[in-house]
Amino acid sequence: MSKSEPALQGFLRSDGRKGIRNVVVVAYLVECAHHVSRRITSHFNDLDIHLIGFPGCYPNEYASQMMQAVCTHPNVGAVLLVSLGCESMDRDALREHVAASGRPVELLVIQERGGTRATIDQGTALVDGMRQQLAQQQPVPMALSELIVGTICGGSDGTSGITANPAVGRCFDRLVEQQVACVFEETGELIGCENIMAERAVNAELGELIQQCVAKAEHYYRTMGFGSFAPGNADGGLTTLEEKSMGAYSKSGSSPITGLIKPGDIPPTGGLYLLDVVPDGEPRFGFPNIADNAEIVELIACGCHLTLFTTGRGSVVGSAISPVIKICANPETYQRLADDMDINAGRILTGEASLDELGDEIHRAVLAVAGGERSVSEALGHQEFILTYKSFEPIGPGCLPLRPAF
Amino acid sequence: MSDASGRPHVLLLHPSDNVLICVQSLAVGQHIDIEGEPYVVAQNVAVGHKIARYDMPSGEKIRRYGAPVGSLSQPVKAGEWVHMHNLQSDYLATHTRQSVARQRSLKGE
Structure with a gap:
């Protein structure tokens, strides 16, 4: 250390x-x-x-x-x-x-x-x-590099991809530099980003696996009849699934993608990981994740100590087990729901803060909450937890190219 | 593209984009600039929504963040609101509470 x-x-x-x-x-x-x-x-x-x-x-x-x-x-x-x-x-x-x-x-x-x-x-x-x-x-004593941090977006709108999501991306870049394992997810909300994402993989084999896993998500959601797109997303200015995806994708920052994991796989080293949450095999048991909290539970199953949750429309949830830090993307939403938010990333739109400043602020919040400070949703007693039926095959050897030899 | 205090009304996220993102709500009759040209807002547009940067034909790929986010189903004029009435996904169709209700009534449920 x-x-x-x-x-x-x-x-x-x-x-x-x-x-x-x-x-x-x-x-x-x-x-x-x-x-x-x-x-x-x-x-x-x-x-x-x-x-x-x-x-x-x-x-x-x-x-x-x-x-x-x-x-x-x-x-x-x-x-x-x-x-x-x-x-x-x-x-x-x-x-x-x-x-x-x-x-x-x-x-x-x-x-x-x-x-x-x-x-x-x-x-x-x-x-x-x-x-x-x-x-x-x-x-x-615990080193920062022993921390695992997840990110999710919920209740996204047209501001999410301009403010809160890229600000989390800046924070992720910094955490990855500090050898923290960072996990982003929901391949169904990354439909349309598969090619640019594959280019960021640490090797070509992993890039191909990432493309395959987004294709699997598209097939799955097509069978379900609906993409991962809620009516509130459209109210907030998002028109298409791929537009939502591009905004969500910016939470991942710009580090190389170190690995592709599935629920329950613990990142073996620091770095940036994509969590594949869409079940394997023919679609059954319904939607991959019925609501945001099911995804948070899967991040927790991958060892995430805390989750960075960006929202434009204004989600109020937290989670059992691991604290959730809420980053509000939209300045108007923040005015209405300030008591549910840890960070107001809408200040980027009102010209009061830059993306880098917000990235630093999120990074400080990660350290504070990891240090024992209660996040807002945690202090409010939010302890949502959803677990439903799914089916997965284990990940293949190409998914974790940087796994250390134990 | 900015108000009296210098705060922009709309943002261009990437040089290759053909839509602008509204960062302050726009009201009918308001005067703004689009691509250096004066423009009188023709419909209210909320924060986070998109307006066209240029006149564009139906079928045009819409770019945001420098990436394609769907295709126009209708021609649009510069300044016009771009949303579900004129833009559709190239992947999975978007649903709203109204479209789900419409689908239900078509099935006779």
């Missing part, structure tokens, strides 16, 4: 990763256990106790892997699993996976614990114990 590199404090996990938070997650393993889990969580009114879960009763390999990945995310210190009892999610495998990571983990099966009231009482007592246990844990 060089002297100029600002040191962070993190919570060390057994796999060597470090968390910028130390949260207890309460995870329901089917919708039928959601209410009990919510009651356990809401009993505490604690910003560091988070509710997550998977609603489906049918088995899904992707959902199981995602639950394993998010329950062992470095920001997570302890886990309470809540099962109804008859759902397909392999609760024992999940519990064993979390236990093997060295984290405190407990499993409550509602059908075996005496029903709603009894399970809420037992769960509340268990979470209270976990909280006290985590309060004893001392943070250790």
